[in-house]
Structures are given as C-alpha cells and as structure tokens.
Amino acid sequence: ELKVEQNPLFLSMQEGKNYTIYCNYSTTSDRLYWYRQDPGKSLESLFVLLSNGAVKQEGRLMASLDTKARLSTLHITAAVHDLSATYFCAVDMTGNQFYFGTGTSLTVIP
Amino acid sequence: ETGVTQTPRHLVMGMTNKKSLKCEQHLGHNAMYWYKQSAKKPLELMFVYNFKEQTENNSVPSRFSPECPNSSHLFLHLHTLQPEDSALYLCASSLYTGQGREPQHFGDGTRLSIL
Numbered sequence: 001e002l003k004v005e006q007n008p009l010f011l012s013m014q015e016g017k018n019y020t021i022y023c024n025y026s027t028t029s030d031r032l033y034w035y036r037q038d039p040g041k042s043l044e045s046l047f048v049l050l051s052n053g054a055v056k057q058e059g060r061l062m063a064s065l066d067t068k069a070r071l072s073t074l075h076i077t078a079a080v081h082d083l084s085a086t087y088f089c090a091v092d093m094t095g096n097q098f099y100f101g102t103g104t105s106l107t108v109i110p
Numbered sequence: 111e112t113g114v115t116q117t118p119r120h121l122v123m124g125m126t127n128k129k130s131l132k133c134e135q136h137l138g139h140n141a142m143y144w145y146k147q148s149a150k151k152p153l154e155l156m157f158v159y160n161f162k163e164q165t166e167n168n169s170v171p172s173r174f175s176p177e178c179p180n181s182s183h184l185f186l187h188l189h190t191l192q193p194e195d196s197a198l199y200l201c202a203s204s205l206y207t208g209q210g211r212e213p214q215h216f217g218d219g220t221r222l223s224i225l
Contacts, residue, residue: 004152033213042114042200043153045213088153092211096166098143100153 002027004091006101013079014109021104023072023089032072033090034063037103043088046074079108113137116201116217124225125191131220133184133201141206142184143214144176147198159184160206188222196224 003026013019023032034046047056049065049072056063060083062075072089084107090100114135123129133142144156158166159178173195175187184201198221202214 030210035213035216042218043202043214043216045215048213050210090153096158096160097168098155100155102150102152 002029002091002093002097002099004089004099004101006087006089006104008104009102010105010107012107012109013076015080016078018078019076021074021076021087021106023074023101025070025072025089025091025099027070027093028067029091029093031092032065033092034072034074035088035090037086037088039085046087076106079106081108081110084108114201114203114215114217116199116220118220119218120221120223122223122225123188123191125193127191128187128189130188131186131199131201131222133186133203133217135182135201135203135215137203137205137215139203139205139215140181141204141211142178142181143202143204144184144186145200145202147200147219153200157186191222191224193224196222198222 005024007022032049035043036046037043047063052067054065060077065072086103086105088100088103117132140161142159146154155168156170157176162178173190177185198219200219201217204214205212
C-alpha cells in the first residue's frame with residue numbers, strides 16, 4: 001500500500017513569511033494533487049502535477065513535483081491570513097487508487 | 111456552490127437503523143467517489159465508480175453499500191453501523207479521460223454520528 005506523508009502536520013506562521021509544506025510518497029504514481037480545506041468546508045482543488053519537474057503557481061502558492069525523489073512541495077510566499085486552511089496532497093496510482101496525506105493545518109498569524 | 115451536492119448534511123442514527131446518503135453532480139463528470147474523513151486520519155477512499163461501474167472497493171465493510179444509478183447520482187446505503195463509523199463522508203466527482211483523471215470536485219459532506 002502506498003504511503004503519503006506530509007510535514008509538518010501543523011504550521012503556524014506570521015504574515016509576510018515564506019514556508020514550504022512537504023509531501024513524500026512511497027511508490028511511483030501517475031500524478032499528484034494538492035487540495036485545500038477550510039474548516040467546515042469541502043476540499044478545493046489547487047494544483048495537479050503530471051510529470052517530473054512540473055511547477056504550478058497560483059497567487060502566493062507554488063507547487064512542484066520531483067518524481068525521482070517522490071516528493072512534492074507546496075511553497076507559500078508572503079503568507080496572508082486568507083491562506084489559513086488545511087492543505088492535503090493526494091497521489092493518484094495507476095488505476096483507481098488515490099491516497100491522501102494526513103494534511104497540514106496552516107494558521108497564519110497577523 | 112461546489113457543483114457536487116450531498117444530502118443530508120448531518121445524520122444521527124442508531125446502530126440498527128438503515129439510512130442512505132445521496133450525492134449529485136451536474137458537472138458532466140464520468141467518475142464518482144465516496145470518501146471517509148475521520149479525525150486525525152488521512153482521507154480514505156471507499157468506492158470508485160467510472161462510467162457508472164464500480165471499479166474499486168477498498169475493503170469496505172459490507173454494512174456500507176454503494177449505488178450509482180447514473181453518472182450524475184451516487185448513493186451510500188448504510189445499515190447496522192458501528193460507533194467507529196461516525197465520520198464525515200465526502201462525495202467527489204471528476205472527469206476521467208484517456209490521459210487520466212482531472213482533479214476531483216468534492217461535496218460539502220455528510221456528518222454522520224452513530225449512537
């Protein structure tokens with residue numbers, strides 16, 4: 001069974017600071033997704049990364065994928081309070097298997 | 111408006127009850143999913159339907175029974191549940207093409223409590 005590990009699990013950061021969330025997975029996969037979940041809300045898709053070296057950016061968030069290292073990162077630039085949420089990575093195996101990480105709960109402090 | 115609608119939002123039931131969760135999408139997607147989200151555990155994939163056909167059952171107990179009558183509707187029938195089944199149940203849908211799956215769109219979930 002594939003394992004998906006995220007770290008840190010909890011992250012408290014000040015506004016304006018930069019930080020990176022890491023997502024490691026234990027075997028090869030077709031593609032990797034990042035999702036955001038606000039408290040009491042549904043999951044919202046942020047990025048899908050399809051190949052080694054893929055980089056996607058949206059606003060203050062940038063995601064990258066290194067398939068050789070089985071690692072994806074979600075980099076936060078100049079954090080603002082609106083980014084406070086739980087962020088999940090998810091790995092799509094060949095076929096019909098999806099494995100989610102445990103999530104990183106991000107709190108941005110003014 | 112997420113595009114994926116789940117009902118009910120909250121459900122409290124006894125262990126001997128039978129109930130059903132409903133999910134509906136009008137996004138033109140051809141794949142639908144049920145997930146279980148418990149506190150302090152990763153999101154768990156329960157069932158996958160591609161083009162209305164169940165393709166995956168991740169060792170889910172038989173007290174959970176899915177039904178997908180068409181590509182827009184998905185049900186999860188519940189009977190004789192256990193207290194550990196209390197969780198948030200999320201439905202999702204996506205487009206499945208020859209190149210793979212597009213990101214999933216999730217509903218708001220049904221918060222299930224077993225007494």
